[in-house]
C-alpha cells in the first residue's frame with residue numbers, strides 16, 4: 001500500500017487513544033497543479049494530478065454525542081460535542097477542516113443524537129507547500145465519515161462539501177481544484193478538469209517524464225486576503241465584460257484574449273492585469289491538451305513557463321523565491337517546463353523533468369537558491385497517483 005508506514009502510525013495512535021481498531025480508514029492524496037492557475041473559480045480549465053503523499057483518517061462511532069479529533073502530526077486533540085460543532089476561531093484551528101467537512105456532510109445541521117465519532121488523522125504532505133494538505137484532510141474525512149454514516153454522495157458532491165468547509169470554517173474562498181484533484185486522481189495520469197461542467201478526465205502523461213516539486217521557503221498563506229482579492233478582481237472583471245460584450249458572460253471563462261485586448265481600456269489597470277491571467281491560462285490548458293495528445297511534451301513544458309510569466313507579470317501571485325526557482329529551471333536542458341503551483345505567494349513550483357536527471361536538476365536549483373537566500377529548497381519527484389479511497 002502507498003504510504004503504508006503512515007497508515008501504520010495512524011492506526012497505532014488510534015489504538016493507543018481509543019483502544020481497538022478503527023471501524024473505517026480512508027486515504028486522500030494532496031495535489032499538484034500543472035497548468036491552469038486561478039481558473040477554477042472562473043469556471044475554466046486545469047491540468048492537475050493527485051500526488052503520492054496523502055492523509056489517512058481513521059474513525060469509529062463514539063456511541064454518544066462526543067466528537068474527538070486527534071491530529072497525529074501535531075500531537076494535539078480537539079474535543080467537542082455534536083451540538084457544539086462550529087468554526088474554531090483560535091487554538092486548534094486545524095480542526096476546522098475535518099469539522100467543517102463533517103458539518104456540511106450533515107447538511108449544516110447538528111447530527112442526530114448518539115452519532116458522535118472519534119478519529120485520528122495523519123499524513124505526509126508537507127504543510128504550507130501548496131500541495132493541498134487541507135483538501136486531502138477534507139476528502140479523507142468526507143469519504144470515511146460517509147462510510148460510517150451511510151450517505152451516498154458522489155465524488156464531485158464530496159469535493160464541494162470540502163470546498164464549503166474551506167469557505168465557511170477555514171476562511172479561504174477557494175475554487176474546487178484541490179478537492180476535485182484529490183478525488184479524481186489516477187496513477188500515471190493528469191486530471192483535466194472543466195470547472196463549468198465539473199467534468200474530470202484522466203489524461204495519461206506518457207513515459208520518460210516526471211514532475212518535480214520544488215518547495216521554496218517563502219510563506220504560503222491563502223487565508224490572509226491576497227487570494228480573496230485576486231478572486232474579487234476576476235469577478236469584477238467578469239461583471240464588466242458582461243456589460244460590454246454582446247454575449248452572455250458569467251465568468252472570465254466566457255471572455256477571449258481578443259476581447260480582453262479590445263475592451264480592457266474600461267477596466268482599472270490592476271483589474272485588467274488580474275483578468276488576463278485566467279483568460280490566458282484557459283487558452284494554455286486547451287493548447288496543452290492538444291500538445292499532450294500529439295506527445296509534444298516540450299511544447300507542453302513551454303506553456304508551463306508561459307503560465308509562470310503570466311503569474312509573475314499579470315496576476316502578481318508569484319514571489320522572488322518562486323521566480324528564482326523558475327529562472328534556474330530554465331537554464332537546465334532536462335527541465336521541460338516550470339511554474340508556480342496552486343494559489344501562489346510562496347509555496348512550491350512544479351517542474352516537468354526528465355526523471356533520469358533528477359539529481360542534477362535538484363543540485364543545480366539548490367545551488368542557485370542557496371546562493372540567494374542561504375537556505376535550501378526541498379526538491380522531490382512526484383508520481384501522479386490514485387485519488388481518495390477507503391483503505
Ligand code: GLA
Pocket residue numbers: 033036037038039040041174175176177178342343344
Ligand atoms: C488554491 C485554491 C484552488 C485554486 C488554486 C489556484 O490551491 O485552493 O481552488 O484556485 O489555488 O489555481
